[in-house]
Amino acid sequence: MFDFSSVDLLDAFTRELRLCKVTEGEHVVVLSEPASRGDYVAAAFGAAKALGAHVIAATVPGGSPAPLPSTHTGAGPGLRSVLADTTAQDLLKSADLVVDLTQEGFIHAPVQQEILRAGTRILFVCDAPDVLVRNLPDEGDKQRVLRGVELLKSSRTMRVTSAVGTDLTVQLAGSRPEFQTGFADDPGRWDHWPSTMVLCWPELSDGRIVLAEGDILLPFKEYVQSPVTLHIAGGRIEKAEGGAEARLLETFFADADDEWGRHLSHMGWGLMRSADWFATAMYGKGDLMGMDARAFAGNFLWSTGPHPVLGRESYAHLDIAMRGCTVSVDGTEVVTGGELVER
Template identity: 40%
Template sequence: MFTASHHAAWRHVLSLSRLREGENVIVLGAQAGRNQYKSIAVQVARELGGEPAYLEVENPNRLPKSAIPALRSADLLIDLSHAHDPLIRQLGQDGVRTLTVLEPPEILERMLPQQSDKARVDSAQKCIKAARKMRVTSAAGTDFEVALGELKGNSQYGFADDPGHWDQWPGAFVTTYSNDGSAQGQVVIDEGDILFPQKEYVRSPIKLLIEDGYIKAIEGGVDAKLLKATLESYNNPEVFAVSHLGWGLSRNCRWDALSYYNKQDVEGQDGRGFYGNFLFSTGPNLSGGGSRRAPLHLDIPLMGCSTFLDGVPMVVDGVVIPEDQRV
């Protein structure tokens, strides 16, 4: 049973997601998942005039044929399972809006998205689209450069309003993918920066030496050794590739949030969306329109970085600079 304020939060986010009278809504859960929002998602979708149904599958990363007609019928998919089946991307191409919801209730409410978040994220994505070079530096030693323009980026702002848009409540940030093979330099993951999916704060700096789009060496103490062991365990060079890059624009994120939860109870949108972070990542580039598959994807938000597009500052020492991206 959820509080009235939590119920109001669902109404707010499904309204921002433009849930209209008569729309088909599929709420997707996984058999082994907690699916804690299945009732409230269905209830609020019905209150707003939608035609909701709850669908639970054994493995959301391999959706069964029997589930496909229902999923294809959706106007809005509310995904409580974080499905990674390729069908989800296909549904997006066919216009289905997807809203993923995983975080605990108090994080959903604290980071409640607003319409204005979309405008700020759109402004940032416009800058990315126009740029041909991204450079990132930090006092910890990051000095890293990539070429842009061949692949597309993704925007998240916490609701799924436009046809085909995939989003997650909560979190506002922009990403893009570098031109294949263009990433050069070093990224220093400093003390207190975060590794996902490990959901761990780094305790000793990790230096990533990057050449021609791939991590070529990993230097540092125990955290560097653990990261190296993880990447090497896949015996697949593509896990060392640079994946999406961008910066956080969420209001009301808490960098320390992860330290208060058991790992299975939290997803980590506080870190990914943290206002003024640099979000570095490794592995695939499929969702940018590239062809690289990889069996592992790491998201690594870094604090206190400076990010420049064609020399124009977007973030300086963790502070968002352009007026139309600022809170």
């Protein structure tokens, strides 16, 4: 019996940490919980060491404050053990880079903002090994996503249409455009390996979103089987009509019983050309966060629930990835019929 999996991943983690600009003498903390992948902890530890950094592997108790199973949902609620422990928080704040290998990460936990404000960079990793390797970012990806961010910043409206009937108009004022590029290189930056996407946090959008067969519902990691029409008014889902998934979504909103559950939060488009739409079908749900779906080049990704720009704290977070949409920003098409447009 032998275990080579961490050694097998060492090269990918070393390349990834190099993209995160880990340099000799920096302090890297590899954060895990008991359910984290041990091979990732070892590979991240080895990669940091190979680059000459000081490295500490810190394992904290599991347990999430979210009323959801911790199955890589993307809700990012953090771990209770860190949220309640200032010593753990101080360790993370004192690091130059935290490699976050926890099951859910901290993206929607306010404490993460505090850690980032200390200048710490955070890289979140929780997809399957070959998903990480296939989607290893390229340094040039940052310029690609920044072009999208600039376009959103200088524009007033985003319009999303599709052949099956989507027609959504989104007000961009105050929507704080941002990006994910798969590596955390600047002080205070959080990022997610793998990811290449442009997104924003609008308040107001109106019209309808029509989910087509084969679109992907996250965190359920399920493909839509029959079309769903979502009626949107003032950034809120008024009604979901259609087949089985319409009923599923309505039940989710009702069960969540969350003030912000029906409100839209981030939305944008994917630029990750190496992404595989079928990865969602090929892995166990616990093996995957689903970044192939979320960052797929030419998708339209939108979500519900937590909205940091508007100060809405919520655990009822859906991410829905759609293909076949046309996304235009003040008349400039960035996605045409599901195909990414890059100039």
